[in-house]
Amino acid sequence: MKPPPFDYHRPASLGEALDALAEAGGHGKVLAGGQSLIPLLNMRLAAPGHLVDINRLTELDTIAADASGVRVGALARHAAVERSASAKAAQPLLAQALRLVAHPVIRNRGTVVGSLVHADPSAEMPAVLALLGGSVRLARRGAEREVAATDFFVGPLESALLPGELAVSAFFPALPGRSGTAFCEVARRHGDYAMAGVAAAVTLDEDFRIAAAKVACVSVGPVPVVVDVSQVCGTRPVASVDWDAVAGAVQDTIEPEDDIHATAEYRRHLTGVLVTRALREAAHDAAQDAARAAGEGQA
Template sequence: MKPPPFTYHAPTTVGEALGVLAELGPEGKVLAGGQSLIPLLNMRLAVPPHLVDINRIPELAYVRVDAGGVRVGALARHAELERHAGAYQAVPLLRQALQLVAHPVIRNRGTTVGSIVHADPAAEMPAVLALLGGTVELARKDRRRTVGAADFFLGPLESCLEPGELALAVHFPRLPGRTGTAFVELARRHGDYALAGLAAAVTLDEDLRVAHARAAYVGVAPVPLVVDLTDAVRGVSAAGERSWTLAGRLAQSEVQPEADIHATAEYRRHLVGVLTARALHQAAQRALPEPGPDRTETTP
């Protein structure tokens, strides 16, 4: 399959890219990693008259860690962020989720910002941004704005990105102390989109009991669905063996999955319950002091 004809643009600075996008308006489509866009072009599901390739703008290729969290530029590849020791130390959920994104060859080329802008409700990184309450930095020729995750995702494959705008970076905030995280999902094959999955965060109090728990779900709603699960698990001892099934039941009552050729709605709801209990248990264990060997590669 071959893509439809288009006019190719290759700006070398952010200013030049914003100028091109301002001129093209809705007829311009940005190319970064291309791991979602190229298949859409080849299948003629997207037919933009103009393609704006930003890969020649080195100032967008960065991962920066500071006291507030991790900032990821528009050209930082999944693999770079996954291997970044500072990013893992600041926000371990990034690596926990990225290990489940597609396959290594795709992570070597695909960009984290591109995945978030693509706004696929079955993708991992939008859920991470939603759970952490992260932000997206958007720019156009005449202004810049920062949008929170809760307002960024509008629907399946739809974000608040306007014609002429370029997503420059995303920011993933640090979580408070005594907080552990986990990302679990179930897919037909490793690397496929998940039938259902979630990013989870559990914060413990001084007595190492659950003070707060929340999760962001993929594959069961039109956008990443964030659910506060605290009421179901408040006061649970992270060091104990208590079941987390009450939180799973609460999550099941909040989701409204749809059936497709891969799974029924009932099966997806069942997975939500099972995976929620599993993810919260993992996250709580990682919130404990001296949690022992790293378990970020654990998968369902």
């Protein structure tokens, strides 16, 4: 299979890239990792008149982590973010989710920001951004805007990116102290898109009780489905939380659909199992973090 004809642009600076996109308007597509775009082109499911290759823009190949979170540039590859010690320290959920993205050879080329723009509701990165309340920075010629995750994912394979815009970075906020995270999923084969998946985050108070808990579910809606389960968990010690009851509350919230891979009911069942598993793992991590903090406070 061959892609339809297009004009190829290889800008040497961000300004040149934004100029090319502005001139292309709604007929332009950005090539970064290409792990989603190239197959779409070859199957002629996408037919842009202009392809803007940003791989020379080294200023977008960045990973910046501090106490507030992690900002990932548009050319930061999955593998680079997964291996980044500073990113893992600031936001462990990134590495937990990235190890489940496709296969290593895909992660060596694919980009985190590209995955977000692709906006596949079965993908891991959109769920992570949605759970953490992150954002994506979009640039166009002469302007820039930051779009929150709640507004960025519009529908299946549809983001808030407008014609002429380039997603230049994404921000994944850090969680407060005494927090833990986890990402669990079930796929037909390792590296496939998940039939169901759950990202979880749990924060404890100083008495090791649940202060906040929420999950983001993949493959059960047109966009990542975020459910705050703090009230269902209640302000209880971790050991006394009925995680199965919490999972049931999430199952009542989601509205999966049948497809060729699984029935809606099977996806609902899987999601419940994964909610229990992910929340338990996240709560365990939060308890360990809280214990470390308490030990440091007594030292």
